[in-house]
Amino acid sequence: DAGITQSPRHKVTETGTPVTLRCHQTENHRYMYWYRQDPGHGLRLIHYSYGVKDTDKGEVSDGYSVSRSKTEDFLLTLESATSSQTSVYFCAISEPTSGSGWDTQYFGPGTRLTVL
Amino acid sequence: KNEVEQSPQNLTAQEGEFITINCSYSVGISALHWLQQHPGGGIVSLFMLSSGKKKHGRLIATINIQEKHSSLHITASHPRDSAVYICAVRGGSEKLVFGKGTKLTVNP
Numbered sequence: 001d002a003g004i005t006q007s008p009r010h011k012v013t014e015t016g017t018p019v020t021l022r023c024h025q026t027e028n029h030r031y032m033y034w035y036r037q038d039p040g041h042g043l044r045l046i047h048y049s050y051g052v053k054d055t056d057k058g059e060v061s062d063g064y065s066v067s068r069s070k071t072e073d074f075l076l077t078l079e080s081a082t083s084s085q086t087s088v089y090f091c092a093i094s095e096p097t098s099g100s101g102w103d104t105q106y107f108g109p110g111t112r113l114t115v116l
Numbered sequence: 117k118n119e120v121e122q123s124p125q126n127l128t129a130q131e132g133e134f135i136t137i138n139c140s141y142s143v144g145i146s147a148l149h150w151l152q153q154h155p156g157g158g159i160v161s162l163f164m165l166s167s168g169k170k171k172h173g174r175l176i177a178t179i180n181i182q183e184k185h186s187s188l189h190i191t192a193s194h195p196r197d198s199a200v201y202i203c204a205v206r207g208g209s210e211k212l213v214f215g216k217g218t219k220l221t222v223n224p
Contacts, residue, residue, distance in 0.1 A: 040216065041216065042120065042202065042204075042213070042214030042215050042216045042217065043202070043204075043212075043214040044214070045211055045212070048211075058211065059211075088157070090159065092159075103147075103164060104149070104161045104164050105149075105161060105212070106161065107158070107159035107160070107161075109157070109158055110157050110158075110159075
């Protein structure tokens with residue numbers, strides 16, 4: 001299994017509070033991703049990174065920011081959490097093999113976030 | 117916008133049965149992925165394919181680019197195959213677009 005950890009694994013917070021989720025990898029993969037998974041939806045991309053300090057938005061980026069100051073860590077921040085951000089968050093990593101970073105992705109165990 | 121549709125949404129089978137899960141998409145793609153999400157939530161990549169067929173153990177994935185359709189087959193199904201199977205496609209934007217998944221339950 002790829003070495004990917006997420007912390008915390010579970011979090012309950014209140015509306016309006018800031019929340020930071022951490023993804024840590026030991027594989028030295030260049031690409032890292034944050035997805036959210038909600039009932040009735042497929043996995044949806046929030047933000048991704050294609051290198052240290054290189055990030056871009058996904059389809060559901062509003063209300064989220066990210067940072068990647070070193071290869072192994074990718075942080076997802078909810079500046080002011082809302083109930084609509086209650087979800088399961090997955091981090092994933094990949095290393096380009098066919099010229100694309102969107103090759104096989106390895107997923108972390110997920111973080112269940114509840115915003116009350 | 118690329119849509120990914122999976123069918124069926126839910127599938128119940130008896131141990132030993134041959135299983136087929138389908139994935140259809142609406143635009144041209146460069147690759148298609150099949151993933152498995154375990155009952156505990158963990159997600160594992162099974163296949164990435166852009167043409168033809170791939171096989172790994174009892175799992176077979178096929179893709180027909182002209183018909184914009186892929187199938188995932190499981191031969192001699194087993195209760196441990198119970199999971200959600202997710203199709204994802206890589207289109208022009210290069211980003212992955214995911215289907216909603218097919219929940220498979222295999223009864224002993």
